[in-house]
Amino acid sequence: MSSALNEALVFECETGNYHTFCPISCVSWLYQKIEDSFFLVIGTKTCGYFLQNALGVMIFAEPRYAMAELEESDISAQLNDYKELKRLCLQIKQDRNPSVIVWIGTCTTEIIKMDLEGMAPRLEEEINIPIVVARANGLDYAFTQGEDTVLAAMAQRCPESVNKKKEPSNLTDQSNHPPLVLFGSLPSTVVTQLTLELKNQGIQVSGWLPSQRYTELPTLGEGVYVCGVHPFLSRTATTLMRRRKCKLIGAPFPIGPDGTRAWIEKICSVFGKTPKGLEERESKIWAGLEDYLKLVRGKSVFFMGDNLLEISLARFLIRCGMVVYEVGIPYMDKRFQAAELLLLQKTCKQMNVPMPRIVEKPDNYYQIQRIREFQPSLVITGMAHCNPLEARGIDTKWSVEFTFAQIHGFTNAREILDLVTRPLRRNDNLKALGWSKLVKN
Numbered sequence: 001m002s003s004a005l006n007e008a009l010v011f012e013c014e015t016g017n018y019h020t021f022c023p024i025s026c027v028s029w030l031y032q033k034i035e036d037s038f039f040l041v042i043g044t045k046t047c048g049y050f051l052q053n054a055l056g057v058m059i060f061a062e063p064r065y066a067m068a069e070l071e072e073s074d075i076s077a078q079l080n081d082y083k084e085l086k087r088l089c090l091q092i093k094q095d096r097n098p099s100v101i102v103w104i105g106t107c108t109t110e111i112i113k114m115d116l117e118g119m120a121p122r123l124e125e126e127i128n129i130p131i132v133v134a135r136a137n138g139l140d141y142a143f144t145q146g147e148d149t150v151l152a153a154m155a156q157r158c159p160e161s162v163n164k165k166k167e168p169s170n171l172t173d174q175s176n177h178p179p180l181v182l183f184g185s186l187p188s189t190v191v192t193q194l195t196l197e198l199k200n201q202g203i204q205v206s207g208w209l210p211s212q213r214y215t216e217l218p219t220l221g222e223g224v225y226v227c228g229v230h231p232f233l234s235r236t237a238t239t240l241m242r243r244r245k246c247k248l249i250g251a252p253f254p255i256g257p258d259g260t261r262a263w264i265e266k267i268c269s270v271f272g273k274t275p276k277g278l279e280e281r282e283s284k285i286w287a288g289l290e291d292y293l294k295l296v297r298g299k300s301v302f303f304m305g306d307n308l309l310e311i312s313l314a315r316f317l318i319r320c321g322m323v324v325y326e327v328g329i330p331y332m333d334k335r336f337q338a339a340e341l342l343l344l345q346k347t348c349k350q351m352n353v354p355m356p357r358i359v360e361k362p363d364n365y366y367q368i369q370r371i372r373e374f375q376p377s378l379v380i381t382g383m384a385h386c387n388p389l390e391a392r393g394i395d396t397k398w399s400v401e402f403t404f405a406q407i408h409g410f411t412n413a414r415e416i417l418d419l420v421t422r423p424l425r426r427n428d429n430l431k432a433l434g435w436s437k438l439v440k441n
């Protein structure tokens with residue numbers, strides 16, 4: 001099945017038979033971001049094994065997350081779920097004293113229909129700690145969408161803005177525009193960078209969802225404008241609009257200098273500000289990237305798709321002079337990503353390259369056949385396929401690194417290109433050895 005956006009972008013949908021991380025992996029970055037939180041994943045040993053292996057060395061750092069491991073007696077309803085969870089949460093309260101406990105529902109809690117949302121408010125009252133429930137399971141979501149479910153649940157806990165009157169009467173003293181809350185979890189250095197970029201344009205960021213601490217969640221409500229920094233936060237966006245009555249600013253995402261500029265310009269235009277010095281800023285960043293751009297220009301790339309950052313990254317790489325054959329993506333929200341898709345289209349036209357195929361719910365098996373045919377210079381994919389492809393003489397970049405690296409804003413564009421060019425640089429250096437293909441076909 002395929003449909004066209006402005007007769008140019010072609011969307012396809014395959015079987016959904018692809019590799020990605022389970023969304024419960026979001027605990028790894030969210031517990032670090034929200035300093036006073038504790039994440040309790042309610043699942044089985046399968047989930048535990050995944051977390052333990054995927055998060056690598058982090059598990060030795062006494063992380064603020066744990067597994068409530070379901071046993072046979074839980075599943076056959078012989079034990080009382082409520083009592084068990086209460087016991088665990090009391091223990092967490094005693095040992096760590098967090099300001100919030102986040103319950104992460106998994107495939108098993110879905111299948112046995114454990115009523116987490118029903119139990120949480122009761123328990124919350126009894127033990128006197130907020131309990132937020134997020135169903136970040138592998139049945140419904142992929143990888144980064146885990147953060148989306150947590151933030152959507154947290155959006156409901158943000159305090160209501162006192163000033164309920166409609167603009168322009170809710171103008172604050174410090175700024176001459178309505179309050180702006182940005183959503184998406186980013187390391188605090190990147191938060192500071194993006195906040196400063198907007199401040200330079202005379203725009204005050206009144207809060208971030210999530211904040212550094214649960215107790216400092218931003219106030220939301222009618223008249224508050226919200227804007228996302230990650231392409232995978234469509235549920236959070238919907239919750240902010242529908243439940244909290246916020247106004248969503250639909251902009252491309254601040255990934256790459258082109259995306260960052262478009263993101264700032266969009267926010268400026270909503271607040272009626274004329275952007276200052278952005279064009280020069282962007283060209284300066286591009287000029288600084290020239291050493292990397294030389295390596296990627298004219299090369300081709302294939303995204304197998306597993307983290308939902310693909311459209312933004314593809315758009316940036318096309319601007320860098322690469323040709324993108326295919327953008328695989330687990331889930332495509334055309335409304336939330338509308339501005340990003342438009343920018344992708346514009347970029348393809350400006351760079352005079354064909355539009356990439358966008359394949360939602362890709363099938364890794366078919367993709368491998370296409371990779372064989374296209375022989376792209378670089379495949380961005382998960383660890384399951386990296387080494388097998390490398391052994392067949394195809395350069396790969398492990399996609400998960402884009403999720404954990406700092407890729408937002410003007411200054412971090414270098415980081416993206418550093419990741420993208422690393423395999424190209426390495427394999428260039430090793431070419432002389434003549435071992436590019438290591439398997440018999």
Ligand code: SF4
Nearest residue numbers: 022047050106107138
């Ligand atoms: S896919 Fe389901 S069972 Fe597997 S780790 Fe994720 S939540 Fe657990």
